[in-house]
Amino acid sequence: MFSPQGPSLRELAVQALSSVEHGYDLLAPKFDRTPFRTSDVLLDATADALRPLGPFGSGLDVCCGTGAGMRVLEPLCQGRTTGVDFSAGMLAQAHASHPEVEWVQADVRSLPFTEAFDLAVTFGALGHFLPAERPALFAGVYRALRPGGLLAFPIGGPPPITSFWYWALLGFDAAMRVRNAVWRPPFVMYYRTCPLQAMRDDLTAAGFTVTTPPLTGLGPRKDGAPRYRLVLARKPS
Known part of the structure; x- marks a missing residue:
C-alpha cells in the first residue's frame, strides 16, 4: 500500500488493532515509505524558518520516530542532537539512519531531561496525545529546555468545511473513536484534537x-490563508 515497498493493507490493519507503541514497532521497517512520515518539503520549510533564529546549541526531537526531524536539527544545532520516542522499532530504524545521534527510549509525557537543550522540535505526533495529556508533554519539554530555549513545530491550517480533507479527517477521527470504544488496547491518533x-x-x-x-x-491556500504556521514556544530567559 502507498508504494510497492510500503506496508500492505493487512499489515496496516494489524497495526491499527494494536497499541500505539506496538503498532509503531510493527510499522517501523516500512514507515518511511508511507505518507505518515513528515515530508521533506515540510521539514525544509521548518528549517528555513528556524535558521534566522539560530544557531542553536543542542537539539531534541520529541516523538522522533525514524529520525526524519534530524533533517532540521543537525544543520541548525552546533551541539549534540537527541531523539526520544517510546517505540523501540522506530528508534532502531532511526539509529540505522543516523548512528551519530543519541536515541533515547522514553515516554515523552515524562521526559527524562532537565535544562539540557536549546531547541526542541516535533513533527506529526501531537495527534497521539489526548488533550488532557498535553499539559504533561509540554511541561516536560519546558523542563528539558534551557532558559531561552525554543520548542518549534509546524501546524496545518484547518481545511474549509467544503473541502474533501475536512470530511476525510472528520471521518477518520470518528472511525478512530468507534474503534477505541469497542477494541482494546486503544490506538490514540486523531487529526482534529490539536x-x-x-x-x-x-x-x-x-x-x-x-x-x-x-x-x-x-x-498560501486558495483562500489566502497560510497552509501551515510554525508554532514557536520560547522558554523565558
Missing part, C-alpha cells in the same frame, strides 16, 4: 511565550 488556539493555550499555561508565524515557504 487546533492552533488549543496549542497556544496549553503552551502558555506551561510557561512558554508563543508566536505562530506563517510558514511562507509553503505558500
Whole structure:
C-alpha cells in the first residue's frame, strides 16, 4: 500500500488493532515509505524558518520516530542532537539512519531531561496525545529546555468545511473513536484534537511565550490563508 515497498493493507490493519507503541514497532521497517512520515518539503520549510533564529546549541526531537526531524536539527544545532520516542522499532530504524545521534527510549509525557537543550522540535505526533495529556508533554519539554530555549513545530491550517480533507479527517477521527470504544488496547491518533488556539493555550499555561508565524515557504491556500504556521514556544530567559 502507498508504494510497492510500503506496508500492505493487512499489515496496516494489524497495526491499527494494536497499541500505539506496538503498532509503531510493527510499522517501523516500512514507515518511511508511507505518507505518515513528515515530508521533506515540510521539514525544509521548518528549517528555513528556524535558521534566522539560530544557531542553536543542542537539539531534541520529541516523538522522533525514524529520525526524519534530524533533517532540521543537525544543520541548525552546533551541539549534540537527541531523539526520544517510546517505540523501540522506530528508534532502531532511526539509529540505522543516523548512528551519530543519541536515541533515547522514553515516554515523552515524562521526559527524562532537565535544562539540557536549546531547541526542541516535533513533527506529526501531537495527534497521539489526548488533550488532557498535553499539559504533561509540554511541561516536560519546558523542563528539558534551557532558559531561552525554543520548542518549534509546524501546524496545518484547518481545511474549509467544503473541502474533501475536512470530511476525510472528520471521518477518520470518528472511525478512530468507534474503534477505541469497542477494541482494546486503544490506538490514540486523531487529526482534529490539536487546533492552533488549543496549542497556544496549553503552551502558555506551561510557561512558554508563543508566536505562530506563517510558514511562507509553503505558500498560501486558495483562500489566502497560510497552509501551515510554525508554532514557536520560547522558554523565558
